[in-house]
Amino acid sequence: MNRGHGIYPCMSEIHTSSNIPQQSATKHSPGKVIVITGASSGIGAQLAVTLARHWNARIGLMARRAEQLEEVANQVRNAGGEAEVLPCDVVDDESVRRSIGQVERQFGPIDLAIANAGIADPLPVHRMGDSSLVQRVFRINLEGAANLFAAVLPQMLERGEGHIAAVSSIAGFRGLPGSAPYCASKAGLSCYLESLRLDLKGRGIAVTTIHPGFVATPMTDRNRFPMPFMMSSERAATILERGLRRRKREINFPWQMVGAMRLLRAMPDWMFDLALGGRRLPK
Numbered sequence: 001m002n003r004g005h006g007i008y009p010c011m012s013e014i015h016t017s018s019n020i021p022q023q024s025a026t027k028h029s030p031g032k033v034i035v036i037t038g039a040s041s042g043i044g045a046q047l048a049v050t051l052a053r054h055w056n057a058r059i060g061l062m063a064r065r066a067e068q069l070e071e072v073a074n075q076v077r078n079a080g081g082e083a084e085v086l087p088c089d090v091v092d093d094e095s096v097r098r099s100i101g102q103v104e105r106q107f108g109p110i111d112l113a114i115a116n117a118g119i120a121d122p123l124p125v126h127r128m129g130d131s132s133l134v135q136r137v138f139r140i141n142l143e144g145a146a147n148l149f150a151a152v153l154p155q156m157l158e159r160g161e162g163h164i165a166a167v168s169s170i171a172g173f174r175g176l177p178g179s180a181p182y183c184a185s186k187a188g189l190s191c192y193l194e195s196l197r198l199d200l201k202g203r204g205i206a207v208t209t210i211h212p213g214f215v216a217t218p219m220t221d222r223n224r225f226p227m228p229f230m231m232s233s234e235r236a237a238t239i240l241e242r243g244l245r246r247r248k249r250e251i252n253f254p255w256q257m258v259g260a261m262r263l264l265r266a267m268p269d270w271m272f273d274l275a276l277g278g279r280r281l282p283k
């Protein structure tokens, strides 16, 4: 199926979970070995607990804050799963590899690796000279995910089975005001996963790209602008669990925000600029 437009295949139409055939796969059985980055709070923490409850999963919990990870590990165990706490920074390639090695020794081969760690630091006009801010967002959101996949994919390829997933965002569908690094990192992440999906076709490894709208987490707690159709992290985790179980190519939600972002993407540039150009972020 040719989904590309000219020389920019990454800008091609992103398919929804509803209009694509699902990847061939077996249903996840209980006891699958999973690693999740950014598992110390928000979506990652809730997803870990949900996967423990539904899959009895054995989960490697990765993030920088060990104390928060311990709390999540207790919740995972109470939900019927097993947990390994792995304090690590996703930007540090070596520390990611060490953590993956630890999970493999503890639980066995990894069935599902979820790159969820991310930050959403805004880039207002008065900070546009701060390249370190931009680098930080790119490194955590994009390189961090690539580091996780580099650490798990060789073993999955050798076994001829596995599943990788990344939490991107609908903010990657089009450049939005005040969020250049975040939007670019998420567009890049979605494109990265799309390429991997093509490369891994026929090798037994499923690839899932996740595009959430607003979810109530510490990340969105900081926002001072309207967040339509905001969803609880529990609801988001339930949607993710179902989509991951079916090894979907994409999990996009809520449909209202996905539809709105698709409309924005279809808009001609002059109309898009008229609607959103020159907007300032609320302090």
Ligand SMILES: NC(=O)c1ccc[n+]([C@@H]2O[C@H](COP(=O)([O-])OP(=O)(O)OC[C@H]3O[C@@H](n4cnc5c(N)ncnc54)[C@H](OP(=O)(O)O)[C@@H]3O)[C@@H](O)[C@H]2O)c1
Pocket: 037, 038, 039, 040, 041, 042, 043, 044, 062, 063, 064, 065, 066, 068, 088, 089, 090, 091, 116, 117, 118, 119, 120, 140, 144, 167, 168, 169, 170, 211, 212, 213, 214, 215, 216, 217, 218, 219, 220
């Ligand atoms: N909430 C939303 O509305 C929304 C919408 C679309 C997409 N997303 C995406 O969903 C993902 C999770 O976000 P969230 O909303 O759950 O926010 P959150 O509660 O702030 O969680 C972010 C997680 O990323 C981890 N993290 C950040 N930098 C890291 C690093 N260098 N190394 C390892 N872990 C790191 C944090 O843990 P430590 O600080 O302990 O390291 C934390 O566990 C992000 O990728 C975000 O972009 C969120």
